[in-house]
Amino acid sequence: MNEAAAPQLELHGVTKRFGGVAAVDSVTFQIAKGEIVGIIGPNGAGKTTLLNCISGVHRLDGGDIKWEGVSIAGMPSYRIAKLGIGRTFQIVRPFGSMTVRENAAVGALFGNASGRRAPRAAFELADQVLELVGLKAKASLPVSALTIPDRKRLEVARAVAARPHLLLLDEVMAGLNNVEIDEALDMVRAVHATGVTVLLIEHVMRVIIGVCRRAIVLESGHVLAQGEPEVVLRDERVIQAYLGERFAKRLKS
Amino acid sequence: MIARAASIDRWRRLFVIVGAILVAYALLAPITSLDAAQSANVPLLADRLWFRIATIIAMFVVMATAWNIIGGITGYAAFGNVAFFGIGAYTTGMLVAKAKWPFLVALPLAPVVAAAFAALVGLPLLRLRGHYFAVASLGVGVAVGELVQNIDYNGQPVFGGASGLFLPIFAIDNRGLFFFYLMVAVAAVAIAVTWRVLRSRFGYGLIAIRENEEAAAVLGVNTTAYKVAAFALAAALTGLAGGIFSQWNVFINQDNAFPIEYNVQMILMALLGGTGTVFGPAAGAVLLQLLIQFLGGSLPISVDIPFVSVDARPIVAQVILGVLLVVVVIFVPRGVIDFFGGSSRLSWSYLRQSLRETSL
Amino acid sequence: MADFVQLVILGLLAGGIYVAVGVGFGLVWGVLNIVNLSHGALVIIGGYITWQLFSALHIDPFLTLPVDAVALFVFGYLLQRGLINRIIRAPLLFTFLLTFGVNLVIVNILLLIFGSDFRSVTPSYSGQGIELGPIVIPYVSLFSLAVAIALSAALAFILNRTRIGLAINAIAADRDAAQLVGIDLRHAYAVTFGLGAACAGVAGGLIAMIQAITPTAGEPYTLQAFVVVILGGLGRVSATVVGGLAFGLVEAFGQSIPGSGSVFANAIAFGLMVLVLVTRPQGLLGRLR
Numbered sequence: 001m002n003e004a005a006a007p008q009l010e011l012h013g014v015t016k017r018f019g020g021v022a023a024v025d026s027v028t029f030q031i032a033k034g035e036i037v038g039i040i041g042p043n044g045a046g047k048t049t050l051l052n053c054i055s056g057v058h059r060l061d062g063g064d065i066k067w068e069g070v071s072i073a074g075m076p077s078y079r080i081a082k083l084g085i086g087r088t089f090q091i092v093r094p095f096g097s098m099t100v101r102e103n104a105a106v107g108a109l110f111g112n113a114s115g116r117r118a119p120r121a122a123f124e125l126a127d128q129v130l131e132l133v134g135l136k137a138k139a140s141l142p143v144s145a146l147t148i149p150d151r152k153r154l155e156v157a158r159a160v161a162a163r164p165h166l167l168l169l170d171e172v173m174a175g176l177n178n179v180e181i182d183e184a185l186d187m188v189r190a191v192h193a194t195g196v197t198v199l200l201i202e203h204v205m206r207v208i209i210g211v212c213r214r215a216i217v218l219e220s221g222h223v224l225a226q227g228e229p230e231v232v233l234r235d236e237r238v239i240q241a242y243l244g245e246r247f248a249k250r251l252k253s
Numbered sequence: 254m255i256a257r258a259a260s261i262d263r264w265r266r267l268f269v270i271v272g273a274i275l276v277a278y279a280l281l282a283p284i285t286s287l288d289a290a291q292s293a294n295v296p297l298l299a300d301r302l303w304f305r306i307a308t309i310i311a312m313f314v315v316m317a318t319a320w321n322i323i324g325g326i327t328g329y330a331a332f333g334n335v336a337f338f339g340i341g342a343y344t345t346g347m348l349v350a351k352a353k354w355p356f357l358v359a360l361p362l363a364p365v366v367a368a369a370f371a372a373l374v375g376l377p378l379l380r381l382r383g384h385y386f387a388v389a390s391l392g393v394g395v396a397v398g399e400l401v402q403n404i405d406y407n408g409q410p411v412f413g414g415a416s417g418l419f420l421p422i423f424a425i426d427n428r429g430l431f432f433f434y435l436m437v438a439v440a441a442v443a444i445a446v447t448w449r450v451l452r453s454r455f456g457y458g459l460i461a462i463r464e465n466e467e468a469a470a471v472l473g474v475n476t477t478a479y480k481v482a483a484f485a486l487a488a489a490l491t492g493l494a495g496g497i498f499s500q501w502n503v504f505i506n507q508d509n510a511f512p513i514e515y516n517v518q519m520i521l522m523a524l525l526g527g528t529g530t531v532f533g534p535a536a537g538a539v540l541l542q543l544l545i546q547f548l549g550g551s552l553p554i555s556v557d558i559p560f561v562s563v564d565a566r567p568i569v570a571q572v573i574l575g576v577l578l579v580v581v582v583i584f585v586p587r588g589v590i591d592f593f594g595g596s597s598r599l600s601w602s603y604l605r606q607s608l609r610e611t612s613l
Numbered sequence: 614m615a616d617f618v619q620l621v622i623l624g625l626l627a628g629g630i631y632v633a634v635g636v637g638f639g640l641v642w643g644v645l646n647i648v649n650l651s652h653g654a655l656v657i658i659g660g661y662i663t664w665q666l667f668s669a670l671h672i673d674p675f676l677t678l679p680v681d682a683v684a685l686f687v688f689g690y691l692l693q694r695g696l697i698n699r700i701i702r703a704p705l706l707f708t709f710l711l712t713f714g715v716n717l718v719i720v721n722i723l724l725l726i727f728g729s730d731f732r733s734v735t736p737s738y739s740g741q742g743i744e745l746g747p748i749v750i751p752y753v754s755l756f757s758l759a760v761a762i763a764l765s766a767a768l769a770f771i772l773n774r775t776r777i778g779l780a781i782n783a784i785a786a787d788r789d790a791a792q793l794v795g796i797d798l799r800h801a802y803a804v805t806f807g808l809g810a811a812c813a814g815v816a817g818g819l820i821a822m823i824q825a826i827t828p829t830a831g832e833p834y835t836l837q838a839f840v841v842v843i844l845g846g847l848g849r850v851s852a853t854v855v856g857g858l859a860f861g862l863v864e865a866f867g868q869s870i871p872g873s874g875s876v877f878a879n880a881i882a883f884g885l886m887v888l889v890l891v892t893r894p895q896g897l898l899g900r901l902r
Contacts, residue, residue, distance in 0.1 A: 055471050056470075056471075057467065057470075057471065076470070076475075076477075077467070077470035077471045078470050078471075078472075078473050078474055078475045079475075081471055081473035082473050086472075087471050089467075089468065093465040093467065094464075095460065095461050095464035095465060095468070095469075096464050097460065097463075097464055097529070098460065098464070102457070105457065106457050106458075106460075106461050106469075106472060106474075107472055109454045110458065110461075110469075110474050111473045112473070113473070116454075118454070119452060119454060119457070122454075158472065159472075162472055162473060324706070330705060330706045330709065332709070377887065377891045378887070378891075380891065381891070383705055384642070384646075384648045384705060385843075385890055387648070387705065387706075387709060388836075388839050388886075389883075389886065389887050392840075392882075392883030392886055392887060393883065393887070395836065395879050395880075395883060396879055396880040399877060399879050399880045400880050403877060517710065517713050520710065524706070524710065568721045568724045568725055569721070569725070571717055571720075571721040572717070572718050572721045572722060572725075574714075574717060575714045575715065575716070575717030575718035575721065576714070576718060577714075578711070578713065578714030578717065579696060579711055579714040579715065582700060582703075582707045582710045582711045582714065583696070583699050583700055583711070608699060610702070610703075611699065611700045611701065611702045611703035611707070612698055612700065612701065612702065613698045613699075613701045613702070613799050613802065
C-alpha cells in the first residue's frame with residue numbers, strides 16, 4: 001500500500017485557535033493514497049476541529065495543509081470538495097426537504113470536479129451509492145422517515161456520491177449498536193475498496209482496530225502518538241492520557 | 254392508502270383541468286375585443302378594464318415567481334425585491350423618455366441593469382443570514398427608491414424627481430392587448446425558468462443551500478456564486494416586469510415604481526401558493542391579486558361590505574388583507590396549493606397540525 | 614464650532630426618541646427572536662392615546678406616558694399570547710409576515726377611527742426651551758431624552774433584578790433549558806412582548822409631542838428601530854441606548870450636509886446599517902452571539 005509515492009494529504013504544523021485556546025496545536029502528519037487512518041482522542045481533543053480545518057470549514061491560524069503537493073490552506077470548502085476531499089458531519093445534516101435519492105444525487109451533481117454529472121447520470125450514480133450503503137430500498141422516502149443509523153448511512157452515501165479521493169468520516173458509528181456498527185464497518189470497507197482513501201474519527205475502539213491500518217491519537221490538540229492501532233493503544237502515554245483505566249482493562253480482556 | 258392516493262390523483266387531475274380552462278379563458282378572452290372579432294359579432298368577453306387587471310395579475314405572477322427563486326428555492330427571505338422592479342422601470346423609463354430609445358430596444362436593458370445591481374448588493378448582503386438579510390434587503394429597497402427620487406445634478410432631478418417620469422406613448426394598435434400579452438409572456442418565461450432551475454444542477458445546489466448551507470459547501474456547491482446568481486436571476490425577471498410596467502403605465506414615480514407593499518405582497522403570494530414550487534407562486538399571485546382588486550372594488554363583480562361606506566372601503570380592504578395574512582401564516586403555512594396538487598387535504602386536523610407544529 | 618455643538622445637542626435630543634423606540638424592539642428581537650414589523654404601529658397607538666388624553670381631558674402629555682405603557686403592555690401581552698406564540702417555532706419569514714399583517718390591521722383600524730388628519734400634542738410649554746447662547750434646547754426634547762434614558766434604566770432594572778426579568782434572560786440564553794427549570798414560556802414570552810410594546814407606547818407618547826402624527830407615521834420607526842439595534846448590538850439595553858444616540862447624531866450630521874437635506878434620511882440610515890452589518894455584525898458594543 002505504502003509505496004514510495006508522495007503523500008496524498010500532508011498536514012504541517014496545523015493550528016486553530018478559538019479565543020486564545022488552541023483547539024488544534026501544530027498537528028503534523030501525512031496520509032498516503034489508499035490508506036485507512038483512524039483519529040482517536042478524548043472529547044475536546046480537537047478531532048472535529050481538525051476535520052473542519054482540512055475541509056475548509058475553519059480557516060487555519062497557522063501551519064499548512066497540502067493536497068497532492070498543493071497547499072489548500074485558506075481555500076473555501078467548495079473548492080476543497082471539488083479537488084476530491086469529501087466529508088460527513090458528526091451531527092448529520094441531511095437536506096430535509098429532499099428524498100433520500102435526491103440527497104445522494106446532490107453529492108453526485110457536485111463534489112469532485114472531475115466527473116461531475118448531469119442530473120440524469122447523477123441520479124444513476126446516487127442509486128449505485130445507495131445500494132453500496134444499503135439504502136436502496138428507502139431511496140424514495142423523505143429524510144424524515146429515516147432512522148438514526150439510516151441517516152448516518154445517508155450522510156456517508158452523499159459524501160461518497162461526490163466521488164472523493166479522500167473521505168473524512170466524523171464519528172459515523174457513534175450511537176450505533178453492535179450489529180449496526182458491523183454493518184457500518186462493512187460499508188466503510190466497501191467504500192475503501194473502491195479506491196478511496198479514508199480518514200475516520202472514531203470513539204469506538206473496535207472500529208479503529210477493525211478497519212484502520214494506522215491510528216493517530218490526538219490529545220488537547222496535539223498528536224500524542226501514531227502507528228498501528230494495536231501498538232498505539234498499548235502505548236503507556238495513550239492509556240494514561242486518553243483511555244483511562246476503564247478502557248485499558250476492557251481492551252486487555 | 255391506495256384509495257387515498259387515487260383520490261389525491263383525482264383531485265390533482267381536476268385541479269389541472271380547471272386551472273387549464275381558466276388560464277385558456279384568461280388568455281383568449283381579450284382577443285374578443287379586437288375590432289375584427291367585434292365586427293364578426295363575437296361576444297365581448299373582456300373589456301379594457303378586465304385586461305388592465307389581468308395585466309396587473311400577470312405582473313404579480315412574474316414578481317412572485319421571481320421572488321420564489323431567491324426566497325422559496327434558495328431560502329433567503331428577500332424583503333426588498335421591489336427595488337429590482339423599480340430599477341427595471343426606471344431603466345426602461347429613462348432610456349425611452351430621455352435617451353429616446355425605442356421601447357423594445359430599451360426593454361432588454363431593464364433585466365440587465367436590475368441583475369447587475371442585484372449582483373453588486375448581493376455580494377455583501379448575501380453573507381448575512383436570517384433577519385439580518387431580510388431587513389438589509391428591505392433597507393436596500395427603501396433606499397434605492399429614495400435615491401432615485403431625490404438625486405439631483407446641477408439642481409435638476411436626474412430621474413424626474415418627485416414629479417416622476419413621463420414616457421411617450423408606445424404607438425401600436427390594441428396597446429392594452431399588446432402589453433397584456435407581453436406581460437403574460439414574461440410570466441410564462443418566469444415559470445419556465447423556475448421549472449428549468451428545479452431540474453438542474455443549479456436548482457439542486459440552491460435547495461441544498463436552503464436546507465443546510467455548510468453541508469452544501471463541503472459537497473462542492475459554490476454557495477456565494479449560487480446565491481448571487483439566484484438573487485440576480487430573480488432581479489432580472491422582476492426588472493423585466495418593471496420595464497414593461499413603465500411603458501405600459503406611461504408614468505412612473507417613486508410611489509408606483511417602488512411601492513414597499515409589493516415586497517410583502519409578492520412574498521404572501523408565493524407563500525399562499527406554496528414556496529419552492531413551480532406553479533405555486535403564480536397561483537398565489539392570481540388568487541391574492543383578484544382578492545385585492547375585489548376588496549378594492551375594481552372588479553366588475555362587486556359585493557357591498559356591510560356597515561362600510563364607499564370611502565372607507567379601501568381601508569377595510571387593507572384590514573381584511575392583514576387578517577388574511579395572519580390567518581394564512583398561522584394556519585396554512587405550506588400554501589393552499591398543497592390541498593390540490595400536493596399531499597394534504599383541507600381539514601380541521603390539517604389546520605390543527607399546522608398550528609401545533611409552530612406554536613409554543 | 615457653535616454649529617458643531619448645536620448639531621451634537623440636536624442629535625442627542627433626537628437620539629432620545631430613537632432610544633425609546635429601539636429598546637422595546639431590541640428586547641423582543643433579542644429574547645423572542647422576532648423582528649416585530651408592527652413595532653411602529655404599537656408606537657403610534659401610544660401616540661394616539663397621549664393625543665386623546667391630552668386633547669379630550671387636557672392631561673399633561675408627560676403624565677399620560679404611564680397610561681401608554683400600561684395599555685400597550687396589556688395589548689402586547691395579548692398579542693403575543695393570542696397570535697405570535699402560535700408561530701414562534703415557524704421559519705423566520707412567517708414571523709415577518711405575521712407581524713406585518715398585524716401592522717396592516719392596526720394602522721388601518723386607526724385610520725378608520727381617527728382618519729388620516731395630522732394630530733399634534735402642544736402643551737403650554739411646547740416651543741419654549743433653555744437658551745444657551747445661540748442654541749435653544751426645547752423643554753419637550755430635553756424631557757423626552759430624560760424619559761427615554763429613564764425608560765431604558767427601568768427596563769434594565771426589570772431584566773436584571775426581578776424574577777420575571779431573570780426568566781426572560783434565561784430564555785434568551787437557552788429556551789429549552791429555561792423550560793426545563795420550570796419557566797412558563799408562554800407567559801414569559803408574552804410578558805417580554807408586553808414590555809417591548811410598553812416601551813413602544815411610551816416612545817409613541819414622546820413622538821406625539823415632537824411631531825404631528827397620523828396612523829401611518831409609525832412605519833418609519835420600525836425600520837429605524839432596526840437600524841438602532843443593529844448599530845448598538847443585539848442583546849443589551851445599554852447597547853441600544855448607545856445605538857439610539859449614535860443614530861440621532863448620524864441623522865443630525867447627515868441632514869446638515871448641504872444639498873442632501875433630509876430627503877436621504879432613510880438612505881443614510883440604511884447605508885450605515887448595511888455597513889455595520891457587513892463589517893461589524895455584533896454592533897458597536899455587542900457581543901457576537
